[in-house]
Amino acid sequence: xxxxxxxxxxxxxxxxxxxxxxxxxxxxxxxxxxxxxxxxxxxxxxxxxxxxxxxxxxxxxxxxxxxxxxxxxxxxxxxxxxxxxxxxxxxxxxxxxxxxxxxxxxxxxxxxxxxxxxxxxxxxxxxxxxxxxxxxxxxxxxxxxxxxxxxxxxxxxxxxxxxxxxxxxxxxxxxxxxxxxxxxxxxxxxxxxxxxxxxxxxxxxxxxxx
Amino acid sequence: xxxxxxxxxxxxxxxxxxxxxxxxxxxxxxxxxxxxxxxxxxxxxxxxxxxxxxxxxxxxxxxxxxxxxxxxxxxxxxxxxxxxxxxxxxxxxxxxxxxxxxxxxxxxxxxxxxxxxxxxxxxxxxxxxxxxxxxxxxxxxxxxxxxxxxxxxxxxxxxxxxxxxxxxxxxxxxxxxxxxxxxxxxxxxxxxxxxxxxxxxxxxxxxxxxxxx
Numbered sequence: 098x099x100x101x102x103x104x105x106x107x108x109x110x111x112x113x114x115x116x117x118x119x120x121x122x123x124x125x126x127x128x129x130x131x132x133x134x135x136x137x138x139x140x141x142x143x144x145x146x147x148x149x150x151x152x153x154x155x156x157x158x159x160x161x162x163x164x165x166x167x168x169x170x171x172x173x174x175x176x177x178x179x180x181x182x183x184x185x186x187x188x189x190x191x192x193x194x195x196x197x198x199x200x201x202x203x204x205x206x207x208x209x210x211x212x213x214x215x216x217x218x219x220x221x222x223x224x225x226x227x228x229x230x231x232x233x234x235x236x237x238x239x240x241x242x243x244x245x246x247x248x249x250x251x252x253x254x255x256x257x258x259x260x261x262x263x264x265x266x267x268x269x270x271x272x273x274x275x276x277x278x279x280x281x282x283x284x285x286x287x288x289x290x291x292x293x294x295x296x297x298x299x300x301x302x303x304x305x306x307x
Numbered sequence: 308x309x310x311x312x313x314x315x316x317x318x319x320x321x322x323x324x325x326x327x328x329x330x331x332x333x334x335x336x337x338x339x340x341x342x343x344x345x346x347x348x349x350x351x352x353x354x355x356x357x358x359x360x361x362x363x364x365x366x367x368x369x370x371x372x373x374x375x376x377x378x379x380x381x382x383x384x385x386x387x388x389x390x391x392x393x394x395x396x397x398x399x400x401x402x403x404x405x406x407x408x409x410x411x412x413x414x415x416x417x418x419x420x421x422x423x424x425x426x427x428x429x430x431x432x433x434x435x436x437x438x439x440x441x442x443x444x445x446x447x448x449x450x451x452x453x454x455x456x457x458x459x460x461x462x463x464x465x466x467x468x469x470x471x472x473x474x475x476x477x478x479x480x481x482x483x484x485x486x487x488x489x490x491x492x493x494x495x496x497x498x499x500x501x502x503x504x505x506x507x508x509x510x511x512x513x514x515x516x517x518x519x520x
Contacts (some may be wrong), residue, residue, distance in 0.1 A: 268490065
């Protein structure tokens with residue numbers, strides 16, 4: 098069954114859902130389906146139970162961090178320059194919020210097919226990081242969703258036991274995010290270079306040596 | 308006492324010794340390790356204690372499951388930051404005299420995980436280590452070599468004077484700070500009484516002269 102047929106099957110059976118096929122240009126060609134968080138549990142239940150898909154096994158859940166980036170675009174604006182109306186090109190910069198993404202890999206033990214890959218995105222990376230948990234649908238997602246909560250900071254609503262799993266409870270950072278700053282407890286080699294050299298210089302300034 | 312005379316007496320069935328020799332002989336031949344492992348190095352430690360390598364030949368066969376009965380802590384494997392307080396607490400609970408073997412790259416320095424965020428960069432940041440064994444993981448022979456090195460170290464220790472072992476010095480510390488879980492890292496991130504980060508000279512780094520002199 099192709100992803101397009103799966104998409105139309107879901108659209109026919111889960112009313113109001115918003116789906117988008119994310120194509121993968123690499124040779125493996127594992128295209129995925131972006132689903133909207135509001136209908137995620139309904140879509141997941143449909144994929145698990147409905148014939149002929151019966152995706153009864155969630156093998157892997159992982160997170161992706163998409164940091165916000167600056168987009169600059171050239172815009173042509175009409176302006177009065179020295180009393181004459183002229184067309185001036187301006188560079189307009191916008192900052193995107195970025196988002197966190199969760200990826201589910203689904204297989205069917207019964208029908209021996211798969212994977213079907215689902216993606217879900219949060220609205221941003223700061224406080225709107227809630228996503229519905231799919232642990233009630235696939236029990237195997239429980240620890241992996243806890244791991245994503247720990248390392249990326251995605252909050253899964255409806256998870257039975259959402260706690261940190263690798264780091265301790267009082268830990269406040271999310272180490273797998275791109276902007277994570279690790280503690281300065283590294284002994285530097287005598288010939289660091291590039292980013293490490295920059296960090297080694299900062300370390301020496303903190304220690305009070307130039 | 309003259310060594311030649313001593314071995315001559317030995318042949319006649321007379322053993323002459325000093326209290327220091329007797330004391331150190333007893334200490335070095337009954338090193339009971341603490342029965343705990345942290346990662347793959349522990350598998351090599353188990354192999355070293357089993358029949359093929361047989362650490363029992365050196366008096367270290369009795370792996371004790373309680374720190375109260377153990378003399379030797381073999382830190383065998385990766386010490387994660389989440390595990391570090393428990394390791395230090397176990398060390399504190401051991402009775403003197405006590406020794407530490409830091410086994411494998413991870414226990415020495417963090418090893419392949421040194422640049423990560425969750426692994427302690429060497430157990431010697433919190434507790435004093437007597438013998439380091441490099442390797443990933445070290446072979447059982449290496450662990451036996453470390454044990455023999457430790458035995459030689461114990462054998463050399465005088466019972467009096469400034470070089471006497473720690474447990475005979477009344478004011479030497481026997482317990483060390485147990486780190487607590489902080490918001491970003493362990494608190495403190497190292498025990499400055501035990502270990503301080505070496506400050507390397509980076510003045511030549513990043514220039515064309517680097518590595519040329």
